[in-house]
Amino acid sequence: MGNTTIDTGNNDGVRANGGDLLLDMNSPLATPGAISVLSNALSLHATSGVISAPRGINLRVSGRGQALYADGGTVSVVAGNVTSAGIGKLAGGTAGLIQMANMRYNDPALSSGTQGNGIGVDGTARVELSGFNRLYIGRTGNSFGLGVQGATAKAVLSGTNQFTFQQSGAMGVYLYGGGQLEINSPLSLTFNGASSIGVTVDGGSNSQVLDGITANFTATAGTAGTGLVAQRGGSASLRNFVVTGPRVGIGVWVAENSTVNLTGASRISITSPTNAQRYALTVGTSMAGVDAIFGTASGTSVRGGTVVATGTLNSTGTLWNNPVAGSYGIYAGANSALASVVNLTGDTIETSGAGSVGIGTYGNAQVFVVDSTVRNSGGADAIYMRNFGSPTQVTDNNEVHLTNTSVIATGAAYGVFSANQSNGWDNVFSMRGGSLTTEQTAFYAYGPLSATIQDATVRGDDYLLWAANIGATGEATLLDLVASNSTLLGDAGADSAAQANITLQSASHWTGAAWNLSNAGIDATSAWSIPQNSTVSQWVRNDGRIEFLPPVGANDYKFLYTTSYAGGAGSVIALNTYLDSDGSPSDQLVIQGGSASGSTRLDIHNTDGPGALTFGDGIRVVSALDGGTTAPDTFFTGAPVLAGPYAYRLHRGGYAAGDGQDWFLRSSIDCNNPAAPSPPCPVPPL
Structure with a gap:
């Protein structure tokens, strides 16, 4: 058919239930012309059989309508122009296949006042996008661009795909319960509203590496955006992941036993001083429908390139850039007995805002950094380790381990600042290879801190180390520094009720004065050079x-x-x-x-x-x-x-x-x- 307008009100526009249907506006068998389907329900609905529109079609849905829907059959559309004036979606499915190529959805150049969600599949449904697709997701609450629910549902993206979100609280890609996404070409997500999230992995594991996703947060006010959330045991691997724009509060948020793997030239840029939040799908709802499905939202007072709270982040080659005051490049830890683990290899962490921190750890955090650079320019600390005294929250040491890594703190920034008020647990720091330099104090400790330096250079222009008196709670400060085949530069000391020890082993050399240092040990291969009067108590x-x-x-x-x-x-x-x-x-x-x-x-x-x-x-x-x-x-x-x-x-x-x-x-x-x-x-x- 061609030159046809179908208006079915609250009923399906076109449905295939056992046969196939071709909608071809240039078919020689009919009068050429545009084909338009207007519906408040399902415009193209395939239960069994195939609905095909190979040369373009105009679809307009309103109310709770969805433009393309498959619950067993196949819907295939090329060069479709779709608008939504309600709370429905571009496409949904519970079984079967939806294929789209060169689609325009809610294009503001063609229509105004549009609303509606993007694409949601559940059950065994599969959706495929190819060609050049430009989708504008409308003004419904908690709108999403692409949602895949369940381990047997899948979306495959090829070609060029650009999703733009007009409402606050939007989600670009939401994978729930093992929903599968395969990306064969770059995906662009642009969020014009506040409090939005680029990618959410909510339970289950995505088997494909998601390559080339860019999340751009352009809002100028309101709650900050988040690049990626993994929650409730979710697991995902991303390559060349980019988070940018003027309203980014968190780049990667890993929570509740979840895992995120980053590789390639990923780039995370934090730009907003406001907090971010995340959303969770309500159990028992379906992304293929149009009802409200997001029941909870949780926020955090931490702003950082990554926030790892009882999950695991593995990153290789990522640039974490955060110039925002009072925020973090990397943050690991939570009020939980569960560990928060970060593994970085070949990464670069750059922070520069007043009070900012390069790597921050809390509670049972375990951070491992290899062949990387941590730079804090004029902030608070390159590395900040803290533990509080709750025995239900702190069940292990708080640890940072560096290998062949450079730590540079300039201006007011300390090297390693440790605040440990736990009882029976240490803050543990180690460095093997690399260097740590600061214009302030290299190691400043409240409460117990154990530091091991091997094959490395540490310089503190103000102090190499200082052990400060602990407050009313927690164990007394004991800062224990052991150096092997290393060079230490800077003075070392302790307050009256604190202890600080330095042990030099395996050809180590310390140049610095001691100010009420507790103990000093020099093995047969090591040396201590004293530039001023010194006291070892x-x-x-x-x-x-x-x-x-x-x-x-x-x-x-x-x-x-x-x-x-x-x-x-x-x-x-x-x-x-x-x-x-x-x-x-x-x-x-x-x-x-x-x-x-x-x-x-x-x-x-x-x-x-x-x-x-x-x-x-x-x-x-x-x-x-x-x-x-x-x-x-x-x-x-x-x-x-x-x-x-x-x-x-x-x-x-x-x-x-x-x-x-x-x-x-x-x-x-x-x-x-x-x-x-x-x-x-x-x-x-x-």
């Missing part, structure tokens, strides 16, 4: 090398204070000393109330002292205060200590009361040295 165990950096002035000699010192075989303390007469300045090891034991060589570096005879105690290099003691064989010098004709030897004990545990350098003169003065040496014979 409990003990120093030195099997390697401790060296005081050279003074830059007459008053720049440094003291290392500690309660107890133990030196292993082969250990060294290198001191700078002005070799002259009694009381000349020198770096010193100071034992306060404890003991010094073991066997340590003192390497004395003369700071341009001319040499002189000492007549009293000499030059003090080790002090014992407040009842401190030193074992008789604890210290010795190796190579001769010489300044001109004067030779200095190490002695334990001074002449004054209370100096018996101190160690001094005392000199003698070699009168055979041509530089020996006379007196005291005899005048050489003429």
